Amino acid sequence: MVVAASLxxxxxxxxxELKKALEAYWAGRSPEKDLLDEARGLRKRAxxxxxALGIGSVPSNDFSLYDHVLDAACMVGAVPARYGFTxxxxxxxxxxxxxxxxxxxxxxxxxxxxxxxxxxxxxxIVPEFARSTQFRLASTKxxxxxxxxxxxxxxxxxxxxxxxxxxLLGKMKDGSGDSPLSLxxxxxxxxxxxxxxxxKAGAEWVQVDEPCLVLDLDAAARDAYPGxxxxxxxxxxxxxxxxxxxxxxxxxxxxxxxxxxxAGLHLDLVRNGAGDLDAALAKAPRTLxxxxxxxxxxxxxxxxxxxxxxxxEKAVAALGKERVQVATSCSLLTSPVDLDLETxxxxxxxxxxxxxxxxxxxxxxxxxxxxxxxxxxxREFDASAKAAKTRAASPxxxxxxxxxRLAAVGPDMLRRRGAYPARRAAQAKVLGLPAFPTTTIGSxxxxxxxRAARAEFKRxxxxxxxxxxFLRAETERCVRFQEEAGLDVLVHGEFxxxxxxxxxxxxxxxxxxxxxxxxxxxxxxxxxxxxVFGDVSRPGPMTVSWAKYAQSxxxxxxxxxxxxxxxxxxxxxVRDDQPRSDTCRxxxxxxxxxxxxxxxxxxxxxxxxxxxIREGLPxxxxxxxxxxxxxxxxxxxxxxxxxxxxxxHTHMCYSEFNDIIDAVARMDADVLSIExxxxxxxxxDAFADTRYPNEIGPGxxxxxxxxxxxxxxxxALLRKASKVLRPEQIWVNPDCGLKTRRWEEVRPALAxxxxxxxxxxx
Numbered sequence: 001m002v003v004a005a006s007l008x009x010x011x012x013x014x015x016x017e018l019k020k021a022l023e024a025y026w027a028g029r030s031p032e033k034d035l036l037d038e039a040r041g042l043r044k045r046a047x048x049x050x051x052a053l054g055i056g057s058v059p060s061n062d063f064s065l066y067d068h069v070l071d072a073a074c075m076v077g078a079v080p081a082r083y084g085f086t087x088x089x090x091x092x093x094x095x096x097x098x099x100x101x102x103x104x105x106x107x108x109x110x111x112x113x114x115x116x117x118x119x120x121x122x123x124x125i126v127p128e129f130a131r132s133t134q135f136r137l138a139s140t141k142x143x144x145x146x147x148x149x150x151x152x153x154x155x156x157x158x159x160x161x162x163x164x165x166x167x168l169l170g171k172m173k174d175g176s177g178d179s180p181l182s183l184x185x186x187x188x189x190x191x192x193x194x195x196x197x198x199x200k201a202g203a204e205w206v207q208v209d210e211p212c213l214v215l216d217l218d219a220a221a222r223d224a225y226p227g228x229x230x231x232x233x234x235x236x237x238x239x240x241x242x243x244x245x246x247x248x249x250x251x252x253x254x255x256x257x258x259x260x261x262x263a264g265l266h267l268d269l270v271r272n273g274a275g276d277l278d279a280a281l282a283k284a285p286r287t288l289x290x291x292x293x294x295x296x297x298x299x300x301x302x303x304x305x306x307x308x309x310x311x312x313e314k315a316v317a318a319l320g321k322e323r324v325q326v327a328t329s330c331s332l333l334t335s336p337v338d339l340d341l342e343t344x345x346x347x348x349x350x351x352x353x354x355x356x357x358x359x360x361x362x363x364x365x366x367x368x369x370x371x372x373x374x375x376x377x378x379r380e381f382d383a384s385a386k387a388a389k390t391r392a393a394s395p396x397x398x399x400x401x402x403x404x405r406l407a408a409v410g411p412d413m414l415r416r417r418g419a420y421p422a423r424r425a426a427q428a429k430v431l432g433l434p435a436f437p438t439t440t441i442g443s444x445x446x447x448x449x450x451r452a453a454r455a456e457f458k459r460x461x462x463x464x465x466x467x468x469x470f471l472r473a474e475t476e477r478c479v480r481f482q483e484e485a486g487l488d489v490l491v492h493g494e495f496x497x498x499x500x501x502x503x504x505x506x507x508x509x510x511x512x513x514x515x516x517x518x519x520x521x522x523x524x525x526x527x528x529x530x531x532v533f534g535d536v537s538r539p540g541p542m543t544v545s546w547a548k549y550a551q552s553x554x555x556x557x558x559x560x561x562x563x564x565x566x567x568x569x570x571x572x573x574v575r576d577d578q579p580r581s582d583t584c585r586x587x588x589x590x591x592x593x594x595x596x597x598x599x600x601x602x603x604x605x606x607x608x609x610x611x612x613i614r615e616g617l618p619x620x621x622x623x624x625x626x627x628x629x630x631x632x633x634x635x636x637x638x639x640x641x642x643x644x645x646x647x648x649h650t651h652m653c654y655s656e657f658n659d660i661i662d663a664v665a666r667m668d669a670d671v672l673s674i675e676x677x678x679x680x681x682x683x684x685d686a687f688a689d690t691r692y693p694n695e696i697g698p699g700x701x702x703x704x705x706x707x708x709x710x711x712x713x714x715x716a717l718l719r720k721a722s723k724v725l726r727p728e729q730i731w732v733n734p735d736c737g738l739k740t741r742r743w744e745e746v747r748p749a750l751a752x753x754x755x756x757x758x759x760x761x762x
Contacts, residue, residue: 001321001322001371002312002316002321002324002325002326002367002370002371003056003057003324003325003326003367004054004055004056004057004325004326004327004360004363004364004366004367004368005055005056005057005157005291005325005326005327005328005363006050006055006057006058006059006327006328006332006360006363007059007062007159007207007209007244007246007266007293007297007327007328007330007331007332008059008062008159008330008331008332008333009046009050009059009062009063009331009332009356010046010332010333010335010336010337010356010519010520011042011062011063011064011333011520012337012518012519012520012526013042013337014337014338014341014516015341015516016518016526017038017042018038018039018042018065018524019524019525019526021034021035021038021039022035022065022066022523022524023524026096026100026524026706032092035065035092039063039065040148042063043060043063043145043148043149044148044149044152046063047060047149047152047154047156048152048153048154049357049360050360051154053357053360053361053364054360054361054363054364054365054367054368055360055363055364056367057157057205057325057327058149058154058155058156058157059156059157059158059159059207059331060142060145060146060148060149060156060157060158060159061141061142061145061146061158061159061160062159062331062333063145065092065095066095066096066099066125066522066523067099067123067124067125067522067523068124068161069117069124069125069126069127069161069166069169070095070098070099070112070124070125071139071141071161072127072160072161072166073098073125073127073166073170074090074095074098074138074139074141075137075138075139075140075141075142075190075194076135076136076137076138076166076187076190076191077090077134077135077136077137077138077190078127078128078129078133078135078170079094079098079138080098080112080128080173082109083097083098083109084107085138088138089138089139089140090138090139097109097111098111098112098125099111099112099125099523100523100704100705100706100707101702101705101706101707102707103706103707103708108707110678110702110705110707111125111678111702111704111705111707112125112126112127112128112678113125113126113128113171113678113679114126114522114678114704116614116615118211118247118619119247119615119616119617119618119619120247120298120334120615121334121519121521121527121570121571121612121615122333122334122519122520122521122522123521123522124169124522126169126170126171127166127167127169127170127171127180128170128171128173129167129170129171129172129173129174129180129183130172130173130174130176131172131174131176131178131182132174133183133186134186135183135186135187135189135190136190137190137193137194140194140197142158142159142160142194142198143158143194143197143198143201145158146158146198146201146202146203147201150201150202155202155204156203157203157204157205157206157207157242158198158203158206158207159206159207159209159244160191160194160206160207160208160209161209162208162209162210162228162243163184163187163188163191163228163232164181164184164210164212164221164224164225164228165209165210165211165212165213166187167180167181167183167184167187168180168181168212168215168221169212179220181220181221181224184224184227184228188228188231188232191231191232191235192231192232192235192236193235195232195235195236195239196235196236198236198239199236199238199239203239204238204239204240205239205240205241205242205263205264206239206240206241206242207242207244207266208229208232208241208242208243208244208262209244209246210225210243210244210245211244211245211246211247213225213243213245213250213253213256213257214245214246214247214248214249214250214253214268214619214620215248215619215620216620216621217253222253222256225256225257225260226256226259226260226261229241229243229260229261229262230261233261233262240262240263240264241262241263241264242262242263242264242265242266242289242291243257243260243262243264243265243266244266244291245257245265245266245267245268246266246268246271246293246297246329246330246331247268247271247330247619248268248271248272248273248619248620249267249268249271249272249273249274249275249276250267250273250276251275251276251620254276254279254280254283255283258280258283258284258285258288259285262288263287263288263289264288264289264290264291264325265280265284265288265289265290265291266290266291266292266293266325266327267280267290267291267292267293268293268329268330269292269293269294269311269329270293270294270295270296270297270298270329271298271329271330273293273329274311277292277311277314277315281314281315281318281319284319288323289319289322289323289324289325290315290319290323290324290325291325291326291327292311292312292315292324292325292326292327293327293328293329293330294308294309294311294312294326294327294329294366295308295326295327295328295329295359295362295363295366296328296329296359297328297329297330297331297332297333297334297335297359298329298330298334298335299335299573299574299576300335300336300353300354300355300517300531300573301352301353301354301573301575301576302351302352302353302354302358302362302384302387302388303354303359303362303384304384304385304388305362305365305366305369305377305380305381305384305385306381306384306385308362308366309366309369309370309374309381312324312326312366312369312370313370316370321370321371324370325367326363326366326367326370327363328359328360328363332356332359333519333520334519334520335355335356335359335519336355336356336514336516336517336518336519337355337356337357337516337518338355338356338357338358338516339353339354339355339357339358340357341515341516342514342515342516342517343515344514344515345512345514348390348394348396349512349531349533351386351387351390351391352387352390352391352533353531355517361380362380362384365377365380365381369381391577392577396533396534397533397534397535397575397577398534398535399509399510399534399535399537401537402535402536402537402586403535405589406582406585406586406589409585409589409637413592413636413637413640413641414633414636414637414640415636415640415668416639416640416644416648416668417640417643417644418644420668420670420693420694422644423644423645423647423670424670424695426644426645427604427644427645427646427647427670429645430604430645430647431489431557431604431605431647433488433489433557434488434761435727435728435760435761436718436727436730436731436732436757436758436760436761437488437489437731437732437757438486438487438488438489438731438732438733438753438754438757439487439488439489439490439491439559439673439697439731439732439733440482440487440491440733440734440737440738440750441491441607441609441651441673441733441734441735441736441737441738442491442494442500442559442561442607442609442651442737443491443493443494443497443500443737443738443739444478444491444493444494444495444738444739444746445738445739445740445741445742445743445746446495446739446740447742447743450474450495453467453470453471454467454498471495471496471546472549474493474495475492475493475495475546475549475550475553476553478491478492478493478495479492479493479550479553479554479558480553481747482556483554483556485747485750485751485754486754486758487556487750487754488556488557489556489557489558489559489605490550490554490556490557490558490559491550491558491559491561492546492547492549492550492558492561493550494561494737494739496546499527499528500563500567500571500609500737501527501529501530501563501567501568501571501572502527502528502529502530503563504542504562504563504568505530505532505568505572506530507538507539507540507542508536508537508538508539508542508587508590509534509535509536509537509538509539510532510533510534510535510536510537510586511530511531511532511533511536511572512530512531512533513528513530513531514528514531516528517529517531522704525740527571529571529572529573530572530573531572531573532569532572532573532574532575532583533575534575535586536583536586536587536590537586537589537590538589538590538593538594541594541597542594543560543561543562543594543598544560544594544597544598544601547560547561547598547601547603548601548602548603551601551602551603557604557605558603558604558605559603559605559606559607559649560595560598560603560605560606560607561607561609562591562594562595562598562606562607562608562609562638563591563608563609564591564608564609564610564613564634564635564638564650565584565585565587565588565590565591565634565635565637565638566584566610566612566613566616566631566634566635567609567610567611567612567613568587568591569583569584569587569612569616569634570612570613570615570616571612581630581634584630584631584634585630585633585634585637587634587638588634588635588637588638589637589638591608591638591639592637592638592639592640592641593641595608595638595639595641595642596641596642599642599643599646603646604645604646604647605646605647605648605649606639606642606646606647606648606649607648607649607650607651608635608638608639608648608649608650608669609650609651610635610650610651610652610667611651611652611653611736613631613632613635613652613660613663614652614657614660616631617659617660621659624659624660628660628663631663632663632666632667635650635667636666636667636668639667639669647670647671648669648670648671649669649670649671649672649673650667650669650671650672650673651672651673651674651736652664652672652673652674652675653674653675653699653735653736657674657683657686657687658685658686661686661687661689661690661692662690664692665690665692665693665694668694669694670694670695671694671695671696671697671731672694672695672696672697673696673697673698673699673731673733674696674697674698674699674735675699675735675736676698676699676700676717676721676735677699677700677701677702677709677717677735678702678704678735680717680720681698681717681720681721681724683698684696684698684720684721684724684725685724687724687725688724688725692725692729694729695728695729695730695731696721696725696729696730696731697730697731697732697733698717698718698721698725698730699733699734699735699736700714700717700718700732700733700734700735700753700756701714701733701734701735701749701750701752701753702734702735703734703735703736703737703738703740703741704735704736704740706741706742706745708745708748708749708752709749709752710752711752711755711756711759712756713752714732714752714753714756715756715759715760718730718732718756718757718760719760722760727760730760732753732754732756732757732760733753734749734750734753
């Protein structure tokens with residue numbers, strides 16, 4: 001029969017139960033047992049829910065306490081020496097030290113590097129390797145959770161990050177210049193041991209995730225796959241391996257994937273992968289099953305079941321029912337859990353949406369239709385058709401005024417009035433900053449008091465004037481702290497903002513919001529992306545009053561803080577009925593208007609954050625030029641409506657810049673701040689190689705860790721930066737906003753940051 005499959009389920013729980021348990025454990029408010037009990041309960045509920053929804057192939061080992069790539073590193077014992085791990089199983093103390101760093105009076109170690117998971121807003125921990133790395137089984141989590149699910153009455157398909165992708169996602173840290181793939185012969189025996197244990201425990205299928213198959217692979221990577229999969233297949237002949245690819249199509253790697261000695265291959269037919277199907281059906285070996293990812297695992301729109309059924313029907317006709325699985329396009333890791341919790345959405349909009357639970361129902365319906373014809377899922381098909389029809393005809397989606405304004409955008413709106421050298425001179429006169437000027441990226445700690453005050457206001461229990469009084473007091477305290485700390489360019493702290501994207505979406509037309517539409521960004525950090533359902537416009541100023549108030553408190557320059565159009569686009573669930581570039585430019589026009597209003601209000605520096613511009617880069621080199629053209633144009637559209645004297649900042653975090661450096665230069669921001677502390681300034685090489693002319697703030701304080709760096713550590717990073725950048729280019733700042741940190745960490749860290757900058761001034 002046609003099997004309904006899930007590639008992975010959200011880990012955080014319907015109401016962020018994992019986040020709360022993690023943070024209570026990290027804060028010392030609950031013991032390890034409570035955290036592990038909560039995790040066990042979340043897993044059990046997820047397995048049973050998927051089985052009840054009709055999923056025949058339920059995943060296990062898709063759950064993680066922090067990150068699945070970190071879990072894979074622990075499984076094979078790839079623990080850097082600085083964490084002091086020598087033998088046995090990796091314990092929680094070591095695990096979280098790798099993820100977050102550790103500073104407890106006895107131990108002071110930084111966290112491992114973190115970067116974006118392909119083109120998503122999920123962050124993974126980057127594995128570290130050296131020529132001397134030896135692998136061994138140091139975590140049996142995969143086997144343990146399979147047995148845990150079986151004890152709960154659910155037979156699962158364990159998920160493993162494949163060995164080739166695991167190595168390709170990591171970095172050699174010994175300066176040897178070797179490829180991580182040189183370690184593959186040492187790695188494969190550990191994977192073989194895990195598969196042997198799974199077979200002994202009773203597993204029948206194992207999902208081996210190899211997402212790197214959708215990338216442009218060099219010859220070494222392509223050559224690595226057949227031997228690696230042969231070793232895994234021979235390790236436990238009774239196991240059937242399903243190689244899962246996702247986030248794109250296979251293109252030139254299709255024949256390679258079809259030729260692997262495995263029992264199944266998953267194709268993402270949503271993310272540009274539909275072109276793979278005909279060739280796969282024609283070339284698939286007679287023993288190979290195909291898993292068809294026809295339900296979008298990354299967006300929230302209801303599936304058009306009739307459209308999704310066409311490739312399933314074609315595959316069943318070509319291969320037979322026993323060789324076809326119907327699945328989500330990828331893991332539901334970045335999808336909210338359950339639309340049923342969204343009782344505040346209006347009926348029309350709600351009928352257009354599907355979260356993880358509803359996507360599982362769609363997969364199940366498609367599998368039933370493939371097995372017994374459309375009549376077997378008539379109710380679901382009828383509801384899908386009705387939703388598609390009402391959405392397409394809804395007058396809420398289209399705004400002729402927005403489309404008219406967009407059509408009128410000309411080349412003059414995509415460039416600053418003066419060249420950078422003239423702007424730099426004009427801004428120096430206005431701002432009067434010292435060498436190595438100091439600033440922060442925007443937000444300051446969102447304390448429990450701030451979050452509680454916001455919640456009370458949203459519930460209607462606090463009057464607007466009382467809430468504003470509270471926010472003004474918090475803002476003033478933040479400004480006074482920055483003055484006392486000695487920062488040169490200040491920010492207002494963003495206490496009125498819940499999230500850097502959601503905050504703006506709430507004041508723009510065309511956006512909708514959920515109450516429980518949370519997805520994991522990293523660790524316990526969750527975000528609630530807005531839903532862009534229609535044409536976007538700005539009814540009025542969004543940030544001017546708070547920027548103006550903050551500036552009135554100090555003679556030092558105050559940055560206006562905006563989120564850029566590409567980041568708002570990337571970190572939202574975006575309508576799929578028009579090109580993403582059109583939606584992005586609509587958002588850019590709204591930010592352009594806001595920038596102009598900030599300038600009119602006397603704000604002399606405006607930061608338009610674009611941390612997601614690298615994230616949106618297509619995975620294939622052939623597709624990148626078109627994306628970078630419209631993405632950079634959108635940033636320019638948002639930022640070029642101000643005078644030369646107004647300094648435009650932007651911020652990017654966790655980005656590899658080598659392949660986008662020309663686009664970054666074309667953005668022509670006066671000051672670019674970037675994450676560089678975890679990578680020890682190695683990201684600056686791209687800017688040095690291209691002689692990037694504008695100013696750069698290489699982050700010297702890793703805000704994604706509770707660890708407080710010392711002055712000497714920050715000064716050492718600045719000295720590294722000074723070897724590849726001109727001193728007059730360099731700003732001094734943290735890696736990112738301070739929202740998630742505690743004041744007890746921020747105060748000493750920023751004191752050390754300012755002292756390091758003064759040390760560099762001499």
